[in-house]
Amino acid sequence: MxxxxxxxxxxxxxxxxxxxxxxxxxxxxxxxxxxxxxRVVPVPGTTLMGWRSMQGQAISRDWVPLDDISPQLVRAVIAAEDTGFCQHIGFDVEAIKVAIADARAGSGWRGASTISQQTAKNAFLWHGRDPLRKLAEVWFTGLQELIWSKRRIMEVYLNVAEWGDGNFGAEAAAQARFGKPALELTAYEASLLAAVLPSPNRWSANPPGPYVASRAETLRKRMATVRRNGLDTCIY
Missing domain, CATH: 1.20.5 (Single alpha-helices involved in coiled-coils or other helix-helix interfaces)
Structure with missing residues (x-):
């Protein structure tokens, strides 16, 4: 049948x-x-590195362990990008609520991305604001928080972040901007590097313009708070 x-x-x-x-x-x-x-292997490259290379930029990047990066830079990026890094599980709920409120008020979508989210985006995904990428970012961020330590998330972040002119990672940025290894960065130098992270190809860390110099000064005050209040205890 x-x-x-x-x-x-x-x-x-x-x-x-x-x-x-x-x-x-x-x-x-x-x-x-x-x-x-x-979790154990250095990230070999990112889609942004590939994109910059396609645009004709020479890529400079040297992977170094977190122990070879100045604690000043760690505190600087926490102060600049995500003061709740050691407390949250990948997402800053309050920052997301504020960002949603700003968007509804017509101010545009701003902020809300934690260091964990930025690491997921840089290490695993492509850049953009499409819904599929944002959904994938949530997935990879959750996996990172479950599988990696906070130290590892910070280590990867500092080794794949873009610092302008084809420089990726703390070591390349420190050498290019200050002629020294990342381990030897001072609080002043670290604050300048952290100050340009939102737009590393637009702003200069050395020499800094008025805006970067002012933002770096604010960050140094926040860095002291990060250390005093133990906001870096998941790393040190």
Missing amino acids: KASPSQTDHGLLRRVLSLGARLIALGIALTILWVMLY
């Missing part, structure tokens, strides 16, 4: 759904393995 058209359609649908479920499970497993690999 031949199967009816309805039975054939249902069988095909089940096979398609089964294949889709298997592909989703495979994708989830592969992303978990990817995050586990980067």
Whole structure:
């Protein structure tokens, strides 16, 4: 007896759904393995590095362990980018609420990305604001927080962040801007590097313009607060 058209359609649908479920499970497993690999292996490169290279920029980048990066720079980026880094689990709920309120008020979408989210975006994803990328960012951020330590998140962040003119990572930035290794950065120098992070190709860390100099001065005060209040205790 031949199967009816309805039975054939249902069988095909089940096979398609089964294949889709298997592909989703495979994708989830592969992303978990990817995050586990980067827990111990230096990130070889990012999509932004590739994009800058395609634009004709020479890429300079030297991966160094967190112990070879000045604590001053760690405190500077916490002060500049994410004071709740050691307390949250990847997402700053209050900052997200403020960003949503600003967007609804017509001020545009600003802020809300934690260091964990920026690390996920830089290490695993492409740059952009499309919904698919933002959803993937949430997934990878959650995986990082589950699989990596906070020290590892900070280590990766400081090694893949863009600091302008093709310089990626703290070591390349310290050498290019101040002619010294990242481990020897002073509080002043670290604050200047952190001050330009929102727009590293627009602002100069050395010599700093009026805005960067003013922002760096503010950051140095915040850095003292970070140390005094133990906002870096998940790292030191």
